[in-house]
Amino acid sequence: MPGRTEYMERYAEVIADFLEKGFAVAILDMRNHGLSDRPLANRQAHFVADFAPMADDVARFVAQGAALDLPRPFTLLGHSMGGHVALRAVHDHPQLARSVDKLVLCAPMLRIRFSPLPLWLVRGLVALAGALGFWERYALGQGDWAGGKARARLMRLLTSDAQRFAVEDWQVAQNPDLKLGGVTWGWLRAALNSCDLLAQKAMPKRSRCRRALSSPEAIGWWITTPAAPLPPACPMRMWLNCQTAAMNHARGGCDPGRVFQGR
Numbered sequence: 001m002p003g004r005t006e007y008m009e010r011y012a013e014v015i016a017d018f019l020e021k022g023f024a025v026a027i028l029d030m031r032n033h034g035l036s037d038r039p040l041a042n043r044q045a046h047f048v049a050d051f052a053p054m055a056d057d058v059a060r061f062v063a064q065g066a067a068l069d070l071p072r073p074f075t076l077l078g079h080s081m082g083g084h085v086a087l088r089a090v091h092d093h094p095q096l097a098r099s100v101d102k103l104v105l106c107a108p109m110l111r112i113r114f115s116p117l118p119l120w121l122v123r124g125l126v127a128l129a130g131a132l133g134f135w136e137r138y139a140l141g142q143g144d145w146a147g148g149k150a151r152a153r154l155m156r157l158l159t160s161d162a163q164r165f166a167v168e169d170w171q172v173a174q175n176p177d178l179k180l181g182g183v184t185w186g187w188l189r190a191a192l193n194s195c196d197l198l199a200q201k202a203m204p205k206r207s208r209c210r211r212a213l214s215s216p217e218a219i220g221w222w223i224t225t226p227a228a229p230l231p232p233a234c235p236m237r238m239w240l241n242c243q244t245a246a247m248n249h250a251r252g253g254c255d256p257g258r259v260f261q262g263r
Contacts, residue, residue, distance in 0.1 A: 001058065002027070003080030004046070004109075005180040007034030009171055013164070024071045028061055030054055030085065034178055040136055044144045044181035047136050051088055051194035058089035059096060066099050073101035083108030088194060111195055126189050135186035142182025145172070 002011060008027045015025045029036040031054055032046055040047050048054070062074065076096075078086030083105040090096050090103065114122045129135070147169065155165045172178045183191075 001030065001076070001078035001082030001086045002033065003082050003107075004183075005033070006079070006082070007171075007178050009034070009178070010168055023075075026061070026065055026070065028057070030082065031057065033180060035175075042144070043177065044179055045136065045138060045184055046180055046182065047184040047186045048190045049135075049186055050190050051085065052092060054085045055089040055092045058085060059093040062089075062096060062099050074099055075102040075104060076100045077104045077106070078108060079106040081109045084110065084191075084194065084198075087198060091198060109191070109195070110198065112191060122188075123192065126185055126192065129185035130189065135189070136184055138182055139185050139188050142184070144181040145179035146181075 002008065007029050011027060015027065018025050032038050032048060058076075062076065065074065076086050076089075078084070086103065087105060087108060087110075090100070125140070129137070129139070151169065155162060159165050
């Protein structure tokens with residue numbers, strides 16, 4: 001499950017690594033991402049009313065894989081917002097515990113850091129935006145996909161590998177429909193509600209995972225911290241030499257493939 005703004009083509013090298021290690025790989029573009037459907041006339045404005053349909057999509061995706069008798073065991077890998085959606089799918093669909101053998105979360109979106117704004121103020125701004133009917137408008141500081149200096153700043157926040165980061169710029173230049181901009185007030189409301197749900201309700205007893213992977217801290221207000229509840233059977237492994245975009249690094253100490261082989 002790719003993260004926010006990501007699409008399946010961005011993971012071509014990671015998929016190749018997994019195939020080389022003997023894994024079969026299935027991946028999808030979440031709603032509003034890549035070439036999947038987007039609800040607004042402005043394709044770049046990231047709007048969702050609720051995260052539940054994305055969790056439902058994951059459950060159907062896994063069920064289809066099981067119905068096709070794909071190679072087992074099944075490992076569900078989610079990065080950033082994709083990690084949140086994967087965890088939300090396990091929460092909303094306890095039957096996934098019978099299909100998913102391992103849940104791997106890379107820098108999962110479990111809480112949102114708005115520093116220096118306090119959370120109560122952000123919630124108030126979201127409520128005000130909703131009262132004004134602004135759900136489909138960009139939130140403060142958000143906008144369409146931007147290149148140049150904005151991309152350079154984002155690269156410094158997310159990864160230490162400029163060459164791999166540049167591949168994404170090349171991909172969106174070839175197909176601009178892959179671009180996704182900032183989040184709307186509606187996305188903020190849905191994200192806060194979904195984070196609250198995962199923080200307040202216990203995971204289903206049948207939920208299980210072998211390992212959770214995370215980078216050490218949040219970077220940027222739309223990225224998230226790993227300091228939130230995970231299923232009790234899910235140990236946390238920290239890779240301290242990774243930035244948030246752990247799978248967009250030069251290979252070495254941050255090789256995400258190791259987690260699948262228990263190293």
